[in-house]
Each structure stands twice: as structure tokens, then as C-alpha cells.
Amino acid sequence: MAKITPLTGDQAVAEAMRQIDPDVVAAYPITPQTEIVMTFSQFVADGKVKTEFIPVESEHSAMSACVGSAAAGARTMTATSANGLALMWEIVYIAASMRLPIVMPVVNRALSGPINIHCDHSDSMGARDSGWIQMYAENGQEAYEDTILAIRIAERKDILLPVMVCQDGFITSHSVEGVELLEDKLVKDFIREYKPCMPTLLDTDKPVTYGPLDLQDFYFEHKRQQSEAMKNAMATIPKVMDEFNRTFGKSCNIIEEYKMDGAEVGIIVMSSTAGTAKVVVDELREQGLKVGLIRPRLFRPFPAQKIIDAISGLKAVAVLDRAESFSNCGGPLFNDIRAVMYNSEKKPLMLNYIFGLGGRDIFPKDIADVYKKLFKIVSANRAEESINYIGVRE
Amino acid sequence: MNKKGWKEIPIGGLIDEAGSAKKYNTGSWRTFKPVVDESKCINCLQCWIYCPDSSVVVKGQKMVGFDYDHCKGCGICASICPVKCIKMEK
Numbered sequence: 001m002a003k004i005t006p007l008t009g010d011q012a013v014a015e016a017m018r019q020i021d022p023d024v025v026a027a028y029p030i031t032p033q034t035e036i037v038m039t040f041s042q043f044v045a046d047g048k049v050k051t052e053f054i055p056v057e058s059e060h061s062a063m064s065a066c067v068g069s070a071a072a073g074a075r076t077m078t079a080t081s082a083n084g085l086a087l088m089w090e091i092v093y094i095a096a097s098m099r100l101p102i103v104m105p106v107v108n109r110a111l112s113g114p115i116n117i118h119c120d121h122s123d124s125m126g127a128r129d130s131g132w133i134q135m136y137a138e139n140g141q142e143a144y145e146d147t148i149l150a151i152r153i154a155e156r157k158d159i160l161l162p163v164m165v166c167q168d169g170f171i172t173s174h175s176v177e178g179v180e181l182l183e184d185k186l187v188k189d190f191i192r193e194y195k196p197c198m199p200t201l202l203d204t205d206k207p208v209t210y211g212p213l214d215l216q217d218f219y220f221e222h223k224r225q226q227s228e229a230m231k232n233a234m235a236t237i238p239k240v241m242d243e244f245n246r247t248f249g250k251s252c253n254i255i256e257e258y259k260m261d262g263a264e265v266g267i268i269v270m271s272s273t274a275g276t277a278k279v280v281v282d283e284l285r286e287q288g289l290k291v292g293l294i295r296p297r298l299f300r301p302f303p304a305q306k307i308i309d310a311i312s313g314l315k316a317v318a319v320l321d322r323a324e325s326f327s328n329c330g331g332p333l334f335n336d337i338r339a340v341m342y343n344s345e346k347k348p349l350m351l352n353y354i355f356g357l358g359g360r361d362i363f364p365k366d367i368a369d370v371y372k373k374l375f376k377i378v379s380a381n382r383a384e385e386s387i388n389y390i391g392v393r394e
Numbered sequence: 395m396n397k398k399g400w401k402e403i404p405i406g407g408l409i410d411e412a413g414s415a416k417k418y419n420t421g422s423w424r425t426f427k428p429v430v431d432e433s434k435c436i437n438c439l440q441c442w443i444y445c446p447d448s449s450v451v452v453k454g455q456k457m458v459g460f461d462y463d464h465c466k467g468c469g470i471c472a473s474i475c476p477v478k479c480i481k482m483e484k
Contacts, residue, residue, distance in 0.1 A: 099406035160405065199410055209409035221400035222407050228400070 002248075007179040009140035009172035010035035013079070013105045013165070015179075016147035018043045019187040022103075023074035023194070026054035026065035030084035031117045032169040033107040037079060059084040063091035063102075070100035071210045073200030075151070077102065081169060082109035082123040089127075095162045096131030097222065098211055099198065099229070101154035102162040104132075105147060108271070108322075109169040110358045118359020119169040121271070121323040125332045131226050133163040133233055134300040136270040138256075140177050142297070143167040145244070145252060148187055152240050157197040158232040168272040170359065182248055190247055234301040254298040255306045259285055263292030265348075265374035266311060268337060269320035270296055273355070273362055277320075280367040291371050296333070304340040312341070316349040316374040316383075320390075322356045330354075330387050349374075349383040355390035366390045416464075420447065424467035426482040428460055434479035441471035441480060 007015065014036050017025070025044075027037045044053040052074075056062045062078050070076040080088065085106060095102050110116040111123045124134060133153060137143035143165060150163035167173055199208045214222060241252040256274070259281050260266065267277055274295040284291045294310050296303055311317050319338075321331025329335060334352035341347045353370060355362050370390070377383050404410050437457055442450040449465035451458050460471075472480040 097406065098408075198404075198406065198408060206410070207412040210406070212407060212409055214407045217397060218403065218407070221398075221403055222405070224400040225403075225405050229405075 002180050002182050004178040004180050006176050007140060008035060008174050008176055009137075009143050009167045010107065010174065011039055012140040012144040012179045013147050013167070014039035014043070015181055016144045016187075017077060018049055019182070019184050020075070020077070020148065020151055020191055021049045021188075022051055022077045024052045024054065024066070024069040024076045025078060026056050026062045026069065026076075027078045027080070028056050028059050028062045028084060030059070030081045032109055032119075032173045033079050033081040033084070033105070035173065036105055036107070059088040060091060063088035063095060066102045067091055067095050067098065067100060068201075070095070070102050071098065071201045073196040073202060075155075075194040076100070077104065079105040079107070081107045082111050082117075085123045085127060086111055092127055092130050092132065094211065096226065099160040099226075100162060101160055103147065103150045103154055103165065104162065105143070105165045105167070107169045107173045108166050116358040117169070119171050119272075119322070120357045120359065121166075121321075122357070124164055124166050125323040125325070127164065128300055128332060131161065131230075132300065133159075133161050133230075133237075133298075135163065135165050135298055136296065137165065137167045137172065138272060138274050138295065138297075140167070140172055140175070140179050143172060144179055144181070145250065146297075148182075148191060149240060149244055149252065151191045152244075153233065153237055155194065155197070156236060156240070159229050159236060160197060161226070161229050161233060166271070171272045186247070190244065230301045234303070237298060252297070254296070254303045255310065256295040256297060257310055258293040258295065260292035260294065260310060262290055263314060264290040265316045265318075265371060265378065266292045266294055266314050267318050267320060267367065267370060267374075268294045268296070268307075268311070268333065270299065270333065271322070273320060273322065276362065276364055277367050280364045280371065283364075284368065284371055289371065289375070299333070302336050302340070304336075307337055307340055308344050311337075311348055312344045312346045314348040315378045316351070318351045318353055318370045318374055320353045320355055320370070324354050324357065328387075349377050349381075350386065351377065351383055351388060352386055353388045353390050357392075360391050362391060419463045420466050421461075421463045424462075424465060426467045426469065426484060427462060428465065428467070428469070428471050428480050429483050430457065430459065431479045431481070434477050436477055436479075438476060440474045440476060444470050444474045446470065
């Protein structure tokens, strides 16, 4: 029987890592991810896992050790945040290009500067083009589930891509909530024994070379293979989630549609802010306003068709980005959504809101104001200024 | 040479065959080629030791010439030769 345990988001992920019992974890602590590494290294010290834990001297080394370990055929994990992710940047791309199924919880934190340890998505949004699959959890429960799901997704033969499991720094990572932990044995059965799909470095009967120079004559073909793997991921991740849902009685989906039946306007937002927005949706629905919420749980690959299906019938949509892209054209989530809607016959009016940078709080009233604005632009049938900011002082 | 498409090659840039570098004729990169004057060569094999591409051919402990399929023409052999019997020629 699964039991509810009071855990922070970080602890929930560390519990998932305990159940996964990876062969190798190479990690360096960084706020607000530290508690994952701290809790997991205690599991190692207490003999609760058989993992070879490598306490490296930097994140660049952490990801480098993970690349070597994964290429050697070991189930491999690490975890990071913000500047740590930035320091491992070079190897983040290499891990994806070498098709190594590394799973990395990322606790979202503002990427300096000025230096800031609190939540926004500027760290992992910078890595959106690195070739990693990216999942964004609303709460600790989901961060836990996504970590388990990520193992199965990453290791599939038709995918073989590393996965980032993102959760909001402090808001999720350090808040205690009741997390339903699945039974150890059932998690083990679900993730299965690891059998690498590619030849491994330590197989002396079949020696291979990983990471050779790849120039004009073959590099492009390898990138094309990565694109194909992302296409396969889009087709396959819902199937893995279905199996997870059937096995554990859950309802994971690549996007969550909250009270979208009959909705006229909607907000699209990822991670913990969706929890706040749901409260507002409930209140406004009680007042008879036809509002709904869409929350992408999967960001890379981008669930384009699901988004089109969910919003093409709406009159207006606001996309809330917890990251600025400095393009003068809005945040990364907004840009993807606006792009996928371009060829849709029916498209709603669309606004973008940048919010919550550096951990700035967003309140239910702010979200209610966005819905109000949406109804206003519907009446005017015009989106006016499409890029807006919530909670910044003028 | 007809190169394979993305569906046919191993993923991730993996090379699934050992020693395949031999098939890559890096000699085509060369501008100047080393030529040995065997009458002056003392067979000290310094060139063989220093060659970064294993392109100095030695048989029966004697330097007998170069593997021009792989020699990139870097000139290290000519530079290291203590009796200056290797010349770099166009």
C-alpha cells in the first residue's frame, strides 16, 4: 500500500532516486538542489542504495562523470540548479548528442546576475535547445513521479535522450507536502532492470569509440537522428505515462487541462504557479466566468498538437512565462505557443506575461487580473500590448 | 564514396568498429612530404619515436620510409633527425 509522507520537493526526488537505486550518481550541491544531493548521499552512507556516489569538485565534472558512467553502461543520475547547470553547459549538450539516458532533477532557480537563489525558469529555459527532454512538475508529488517516469523515458531504445525533471526552487523544493510514495518493489518493476541499448565502453568483446570528432560529413546526420528521437519521444512519452497511470492509478499527462470544458479564456503556465492559478479558476468559475487553465508538464519535446487542440477554440489566451528571453518578443513558452498556433485555422487572441523572476511572488489577485484583462481584450477583439509584466515595480 | 544516411549510421557519433582510423587517409591533408636520404640515415629511429601518426615505417630495426597514406606532413621527423637526412619536399 502506498503511503503519504510529509516531504519537501527535494526530499521527494531523493526518495525517487533511492527507489531507482542508480548505478552511479555524480553530483555537486547547489542551492536549492542541495537537499536532493544531501538526502541521497545519506541513503548511500546508510547503505539503502548500492549507488557509486561521486562527490565531484564542480558541475562541469559532475556531468562529465555522468557521461563517462552512462557510456560505460551504468544507469546514471545527477541533479543541479541555475549556475550549476550553467557550469555543466558544455557537457549538457554532449550528453544529449552522445544519446546517453542520464536523468537530472533540476531545481529551477534564477540564473545570475545579480546573484539570486530563488525561483524562476531562466536556468532550464536556457537549456531548452540542448537536446534534453524537459518535464516541469507542479508540486513535489509530480517531481517524484516525473523522476521515476524519466528513467523509463530516457532509456527507451527509440528515444535514448537525457531528461531534466524540473521543479520550482524553494516554492516546491523546500515546501513540505504530503507525498504519496509508491512501493519500492513496484517502482523497481516499473523502471525495470537496466539493459543499455547501445554498445558500452566496458564491453571489451565489442570495443567502440564514444565522442569522436564528427565534421561536415556526418555531424548533420547525427543531429537529424536527435530530431527523430525527439519525435519518437513525443509519440512515446504518453504511452509510458499511460502505463504508469494504469500501474499506479495515476492521471499523468503531457499537458494538464483544468476546467477547460466550455472555457472562453485560458491561462497557460507551467510548474507551481499552476497550483495558485487553479484556485483562481475555481473562484471565477463559481462566479460563472468561463475560465480554464492549461499546464504543459512536458516542454521538450513541445506538445504542439495538444496545445493546438486545447486552445484553438478559445477567444483569448494568456501565456505566463517565468523567464525572460530578452528578444522583445516575449518569453520562451509564449514564443513556442504563438509559433504552433500560426497555422491553426482558429486562433485565440494571445497575451504574454513575464512573472516571478528571481522568486518574486505571484498572488491569486495577479492571476485574477490576467483573466479580467483577457475578457477585456475579447470585448475589444484586439490584444493591444502582447508583452506584459506581473509584479514588477514601475 | 557514397556516404550513409542518418538512418543507417550508429547514433550518437558512436564508432562501432575498433581500429577504423586506419581507413581514414589523412595523407591527403599533406602539403610537404618527408623524403629520407638512406645513405645518411643512422637508424637512430628518433623519427619513429616522434611521429605523431605512426607513419614512419620500420622493418628489421631499420627506418625504411614513410606511410604516405597517413603522414600529414607535419615535419617533426625532419626537425628531430640528428643527421638531417629527412627533407620536406613539395
